[in-house]
Amino acid sequence: MPEIPEIPEILDPGELPIPTPPIGPLRVAHVMAGAPAGGAELFFERLCIAQAANGLDVLSVIRRDPDRLARLTAGGLTPRELRFGGQADLLTRPRLNAALRKFEPSVVVAWMNRAARFASTGPWTLAGRLGGFYDLSYYRRCTHLIGNTHGLVSWMTRQGWPAEQVHYVPNFATDIGQVAPKRPREIPDGVPFVLALGRLHTNKAFDVLIRAIARVPGVHLMIAGEGPERENLEALARTERVRDRVHMPGWTDPASLIRACDLFVCPSRHEPLGNVVIEGFSAVRPVVAAASQGPRELILHGRNGLLAPVDDDRALAAVMQMVLADHALAHRLAVAGRATYERSFGPKPVLAAWAEFLQRVAPRGA
Template sequence: MTRLLQAMAGAPQGGAEAFFERLAPALARAGIEQHLAIRRDPARAARLRGQGLAVSELRFGGRLDLTTGPGLARLAKEFRPDVILAWMNRAARFLPRGPYVRVGRLGGYYDLKYYRRCDHLIANTRDLCTWIKQEGWPSEQVHYLPNFAADPGLVRPLPRAEFDTPAGVPLLLALGRLHPNKGFDLLLQALTYVDEAVLWLAGDGPLKAELAALAERLGVAPRVRFLGWRDDAPRLLASADLFVCPSRHEPLGNVVIEAWASARPVVAAAAQGPLELIRPGETGLLTPLEDPASLAAAILALINDPSRATRLARAGRAAFEAQFTEAAVVERYRAFLAKVTR
């Protein structure tokens, strides 16, 4: 059985970090022996240890960090993994030499100079795989391994009153870090065309105050609820009528997969990830980038045609079940690990 050392140098919150916390326990359930080296984060360490995983915390600092490299090398020597999997540029920089297969996992179009120590690269979209090959990596060293979303099963919606939301009005949901790439400013502009709809915006980040001020200027603040960072996305999705992903830059769009898992209709801007995932008019609606009016028109089209929204939601759920369940993705990882250690 493959022994796997994973190195995660991520922040306390984020899409890749959340997927790492889903993947590591899933691989353990599949019988893969692991040790996890994470950037110092007592809360994350406690969550992972609570699921029976071995965790070490390292600094994963900048250029003046003289402890992480030796620390990771020591862990590798003691654990004797077959494969070391690095998440984030910073983790890849510290990959130790030794009799290990070294793998970098990319969830975006990162500078590949950080992955020079890697023998193989994993990408979570096919477009990203194509780009890596165009950057000079041999095809046999580039592998498509998608993310999975947890199947929420039967989840109780959150009471609308909890966020001062009237019953009977269309409820839109958006999830993500409050960052320019996510395009939430475009969604607030789109909301000016969508009368009565209320938006729940779940996330935190550097644009929080700026987005709140923009909502005031646009006159939509009474219909926007800034929920902060949430750990109950399935309940939020169960509460919403429609999920919106307005990103101007979105390499994957894991939130789209999460919405599909919850059988919610999706409207998304045609960034790289949603463009690859969504079959337009079948599993969701795509709109041009940087176009609030088109985003609003797509939202209104589904609000005004509930049967169409239901068809999109069912097709999205079918796409999730076919490609993005835990079982399907874990089997891909098992096959990949077997292949590179053969």
């Protein structure tokens, strides 16, 4: 197998401390002005619902989106919808400020650039939550920044933010370890299949994965997602003569698919975190990934998954074959991944980390 690029020393995710402070009377407002779908947007929903269920008083402020409104409402919240438009939107900022002053939060969390641009300062602590390497000028009103990877936290401090005002707080994924597997009808019985999830975009490197699957005979690949690269990927599958082994059904129920697959792959060129890797851990499936920013933090090569160099279809095919040919290895990686999930990326440890963060940064006397 080709040599994996050097991976910086980080804490084993299983060795991260799990703080468990009481939440107390804190009130938190989460402000999300993102797209209808996306990893950060879906985690925002999960976090708001879980914190409220855990006894925290939560206000969720969202960009107008009937589906998100319905999911948050079903989760027991009463979201506030605002426009969050462009430069001509003169009403969202005062309406947001009024909603916050009425709610009286201890901490306001602005999720990504647009929310941070509209968020107001006040008698609360304003924190910006980043899931990528964004332009920090959007967060100039924030006192604290949150990164969901160690790499992001290091990058933010290198940009000049004081280390004591930058915080690592990870994401959690829904526990799908008990979901019933559902084998896709497109995959013949008795044939191993590899699964990948995500938007069909060049960053996700599904082209590399299709070239890799061409080097793994007898194995089928399913890429569940939609996006602008569909036509190019379909053409590539024909060129690589694997059209009959590559299936792209669009967005579909991911949990049952992950549970059913023989191998879960994240081939991304750019992946600040890699929520899909955590989902693979949760589902007790062996995970292989390209060594982009997020996966190389989550995966300890040879222990809870395997890594291949970015943009290297030969190396990716080699590690895929390694797992598919060795059931003992696949089982060991899957069990270790599940242990990583339970210790560091399940709801309980992540909610505890968020509670500790809120207690730390809330105004005195909150």
